[in-house]
Amino acid sequence: MKMSFPSNAAMPWKERDLQKACAAYLMALERLGMLTFSHSPNEAKRSVYSAASLKAQGMRTGEPDLCILIKGGTTIFVELKTMTGVISKAQQLRSALLGALGFKSYVLLGESPQDAVNNLQSMLRENGVPV
Numbered sequence: 707m708k709m710s711f712p713s714n715a716a717m718p719w720k721e722r723d724l725q726k727a728c729a730a731y732l733m734a735l736e737r738l739g740m741l742t743f744s745h746s747p748n749e750a751k752r753s754v755y756s757a758a759s760l761k762a763q764g765m766r767t768g769e770p771d772l773c774i775l776i777k778g779g780t781t782i783f784v785e786l787k788t789m790t791g792v793i794s795k796a797q798q799l800r801s802a803l804l805g806a807l808g809f810k811s812y813v814l815l816g817e818s819p820q821d822a823v824n825n826l827q828s829m830l831r832e833n834g835v836p837v
Contacts, residue, residue, distance in 0.1 A: 727819030768796030
């Protein structure tokens, strides 16, 4: 499945731009019955009260951006980063825990939304999704 995005190489892409492109691609695959996914909105700055409330409800520090559930029972986790993005200590620890539990946890780097989707396609192919 081919998607096209603006190709302004000089544009300072943000992580949210990569996220939106990957989500659009995953939604198309979801409509085809290949997988389902969800996004963990951990990135926002919150008040102390709001953060404590969300933590009490189960929000986990360092949770990857995407949880992708692939038809047939495979689950992968994906942390999206721009080329200048940095993996936090909490993200490193969470990824290590997921790996210790037997899950695949990836860091997806992208120079642009199209690059991010191309890299996501490779990860999905590696995990049995015929894209």
